[in-house]
Amino acid sequence: EDKVVQSPLSLVVHEGDTVTLNCSYEVTNFRSLLWYKQEKKAPTFLFMLTSSGIEKKSGRLSSILDKKELFSILNITATQTGDSAVYLCAVRLDDYKLSFGAGTTVTVRA
């Protein structure tokens, strides 16, 4: 059975803190790993990772994949209240299907 496990399930930080979210996976057929941000309703795409060790960055967010140890991390530096959301990790299994983790709820306090 394919598994995508995210940790922690939730965390609370103060503005300016740095956050590290983890995603580990055990799947039969790995194509790529994706991160999404879900604030209220529709998840929005953040990153897609296919190669180990290559960091992807977008502003204060960055992510990296380790295909040997089967995990990815998502970092958020200098957090702001607007970063409060559920962060979803998903693994692409084939041309169409994604398997999602349970998500990490991040709350940033002013």
Added chain:
Amino acid sequence: DGGITQSPKYLFRKEGQNVTLSCEQNLNHDAMYWYRQDPGQGLRLIYYSQIVNDFQKGDIAEGYSVSREKKESFPLTVTSAQKNPTAFYLCASSSRLDYGYTFGSGTRLTVV
């Protein structure tokens, strides 16, 4: 603007009634998907469709049905056979999965 529209945003139904959730996209995407989201469980795949007039069961298809008569539309029916239908339902579409899915804003279904 291109996107995915789900309707309604909120839906209340009595137990034992079938209900249909709408999902329309104007992105010209071939594939469409229905996911269910429950607290602490992430997104679970109900059904997906790669082309018109074809669809496949996902991990939790029991108690649900779909149709794909048009490329733009992929409605989901929650039947009375679904034991725990109260949940948040997300529709998504993709053309090439390399760029991930585009999601709708979701429908929150409450069965009382």
